[in-house]
Amino acid sequence: MHSTRYLHILLAAVLLAAPIAHAGEGSAAVKADELKAEPFRDAKTVGKLTAGDKVEILKKDGGWFQVKSARGNGWVRMLSIRRGVSRKASTGSEIAGLAGLASGRAGTGRVVATTGIRGLNEEELKAAKYNETELKLAESSLTSRAEAKKFAAKGKLTARKLDYLPDPAEGEQP
Amino acid sequence: MNRMIVIRGLTGLGLLLCLGAAHGFNLGQELRNAAEALQKPGKSAELGGYSEEEETAIGRQIAGSLLGAAPLVKDPQLQKYINNVGRWVASQSERPDLAWHFGVIESKDINAFAAPGGYIFVTRGLYQLLDNEAELAGVLAHEIGHVIRKHHLKILQQSKLVDLGGKLLAKQVGGDEKIHNLIGSGAEIVSRSLDKNAEFEADRIAVVLAARAGYDAFGLPEVLQEIGHSATGNSGSVALLFKTHPHPDERLSKLGDAVGSRFDGLKGLTLDNRFYRLKP
Numbered sequence A: 001m002h003s004t005r006y007l008h009i010l011l012a013a014v015l016l017a018a019p020i021a022h023a024g025e026g027s028a029a030v031k032a033d034e035l036k037a038e039p040f041r042d043a044k045t046v047g048k049l050t051a052g053d054k055v056e057i058l059k060k061d062g063g064w065f066q067v068k069s070a071r072g073n074g075w076v077r078m079l080s081i082r083r084g085v086s087r088k089a090s091t092g093s094e095i096a097g098l099a100g101l102a103s104g105r106a107g108t109g110r111v112v113a114t115t116g117i118r119g120l121n122e123e124e125l126k127a128a129k130y131n132e133t134e135l136k137l138a139e140s141s142l143t144s145r146a147e148a149k150k151f152a153a154k155g156k157l158t159a160r161k162l163d164y165l166p167d168p169a170e171g172e173q174p
Numbered sequence B: 001m002n003r004m005i006v007i008r009g010l011t012g013l014g015l016l017l018c019l020g021a022a023h024g025f026n027l028g029q030e031l032r033n034a035a036e037a038l039q040k041p042g043k044s045a046e047l048g049g050y051s052e053e054e055e056t057a058i059g060r061q062i063a064g065s066l067l068g069a070a071p072l073v074k075d076p077q078l079q080k081y082i083n084n085v086g087r088w089v090a091s092q093s094e095r096p097d098l099a100w101h102f103g104v105i106e107s108k109d110i111n112a113f114a115a116p117g118g119y120i121f122v123t124r125g126l127y128q129l130l131d132n133e134a135e136l137a138g139v140l141a142h143e144i145g146h147v148i149r150k151h152h153l154k155i156l157q158q159s160k161l162v163d164l165g166g167k168l169l170a171k172q173v174g175g176d177e178k179i180h181n182l183i184g185s186g187a188e189i190v191s192r193s194l195d196k197n198a199e200f201e202a203d204r205i206a207v208v209l210a211a212r213a214g215y216d217a218f219g220l221p222e223v224l225q226e227i228g229h230s231a232t233g234n235s236g237s238v239a240l241l242f243k244t245h246p247h248p249d250e251r252l253s254k255l256g257d258a259v260g261s262r263f264d265g266l267k268g269l270t271l272d273n274r275f276y277r278l279k280p
């Protein structure tokens, strides 16, 4: 009975939140960049965005966002765009999360799952007491280099060569 | 160049004053010795010149103190998982054989910490913001960047507290009041702001290390966007993170300038399905 009420409240919250997420997309270009027909550098340029242009993000592919905008639709580098809202608010993951929480609550009757977990501020760090037991515990989870390689292979991750990025500010300093 | 040295010198002094004041232990003679050592020519050439053993000893003290403030999340599978991802990313760096340690700690704050010697911790609050393995890799890679460039170690070295720490630690088995104070202050270093440029450098390193490891290079930028939105949300406090790091928007903008079109053709994996999700 209680759980049903919770679920209703949660669903109401989700439903209320949903239109806001849609209407308030609010994503925008933060610098001038080209709109491409495909998520590649050599793809045809279909438009140009300037800083401040509002866009709607449709999809993500690596470093590219597919966007809708008044200047056209296409793919733009993700670092040229800032999302207007948290992705959690505009995707289904939050709904799933809330539903999971709701069923959890129904069983235990607990309202806040994270009670007792504190923040971590400067004062607490200053006052912190060294804890050898926890440190040993942390060290017990060590993954060797060889183990990590196996873990990567399981995920089909392959190492590749890539140079570090130069500092764009370098040379501008006196 | 000269200006840089002066600024760094001041930062070091700030640390000395801060540690001294916060704990009220008498550093008197040690501080004078350290100050003298600082004046000696050629001292600055030794920056970064600590042995791996010394670096690890310092890192252990800091990590142990941090864990004193926020213990590990008691989920062995999670802790193994973060070590697997972290070690794979760290293997792509110039210090692949350091004994890298990673962990998720109990705090609703959104933050991550690095200590010398390869001790890296992410808060539960930050972990819960993540959506896939590439994002975790990006966050860890930023911290790995701090370790391989010895950003925190340099602050400690410039303050010369580490000379002192090393000496004291060598004699220590536990219980000594001075040591206790020094250890107690250990975690404080992770709450200190680094030079802004050190943060931008760690971001540039992060996207490259993640990409080298085969991940989507844009995991960290995704997380930075999300952290920017959390500033006004209720998902956890970003107060300390925002105090110690430039605003996510500024970091994203600097990263955008550095990446430009360099990663245009770069694809990588996000491994959404393998990502170890914490129960809400």
Ligand SMILES: [Zn+2]
Pocket (backbone or CB within 6 Å): B142, B146, B199, B202, B245
């Ligand atoms: Zn940092």
